[in-house]
Amino acid sequence: MNFTPGSKVIVQGIAEPLGLTYAPLMKAYGTQVVAGVSPGHGGQMLYGIPVFDLVEAAVANLGTIDTTVILTQPYAALDAALEAIASGIRQIVLITDGIPPLDMICLLRKAEATETLVVGPNSPGIIIPGQMLLGIHPSEFYTPGSVGLISRSGTLTYEIALELTRAGLGQSIGVSIGGDAIVGSSFPQWLQILDEDENTEVIVLVGEIGGDSEEAAAHYIAEAIDKPVIAYVAGRTAPRGRRMGHAGAIVDSQIAELGTDIGTADSKINAFQRAKIPVADRPSQIPTLVKKMLKLPTKKA
Incomplete structure (x- = not known):
């Protein structure tokens, strides 16, 4: 587990309603939100956070990312999580609820094979009081x-x-x-x-x-x-x-x-x-x- 103020965090689905609401709150709490990812929104800045179309592009520009907070729609969550794992991210916080069960089975098999920690879905995430917020607490x-x-x-x-x-x-x-x-x-x-x-x-x-x-x-x-x-x-x-x-x-x-x-x-x-x-x-x-x-x-x- 690597949840420290120095951990680099991205928000997948930052242009979604939940992302627009909670990404700035996470950043204001002290979380090092270094990027957001929303396909079709690459090149934008949202609340001072650079947005990329792909996780791969964020990693290429910013280096190793420790954690992703996923706030996408349910049917997009599996692709978002697999994309994060493929880019070397080993801590995934799934805020999204209602993810199809077969999607979760697929994700958990991949997470087990890559030693990736998955929190959620249908979770407010994690908070380290006074240090960092990963989610909607x-x-x-x-x-x-x-x-x-x-x-x-x-x-x-x-x-x-x-x-x-x-x-x-x-x-x-x-x-x-x-x-x-x-x-x-x-x-x-x-x-x-x-x-x-x-x-x-x-x-x-x-x-x-x-x-x-x-x-x-x-x-x-x-x-x-x-x-x-x-x-x-x-x-x-x-x-x-x-x-x-x-x-x-x-x-x-x-x-x-x-x-x-x-x-x-x-x-x-x-x-x-x-x-x-x-x-x-x-x-x-x-x-x-x-x-x-x-x-x-x-x-x-």
């Missing part, structure tokens, strides 16, 4: 600190970051792995990254109903993570009896002894509790649990 909710925040949800990430900030608890990173059915990087992958990150002292994991990613994360935490982890699961009041995971995940969960109720809030909470991971009942409780983990004084109710 509302930066005013965040403040620098030592709490690593990883989530499946976008808006819940913002809400919990604000709760932490109001409690005087800054964040080392905020990342959403994405809300689409098929996403790039996983909870275990980011748990390992934050476990090795010297700026992170405690990890907050925010999950939601559906699928088995939280159960898998709980198992991974118990087996491989040394830093303290706090969890929150959204969707406790969703109606029962509705299967939200896919058949393969259900079978895998039974083999892994994760339970037959895979995908429900109870299944996920029970998995965290079996791994001895504190689970918050509501977002406002998270700062108190973080302070207990860090042995900081907490206010009495």
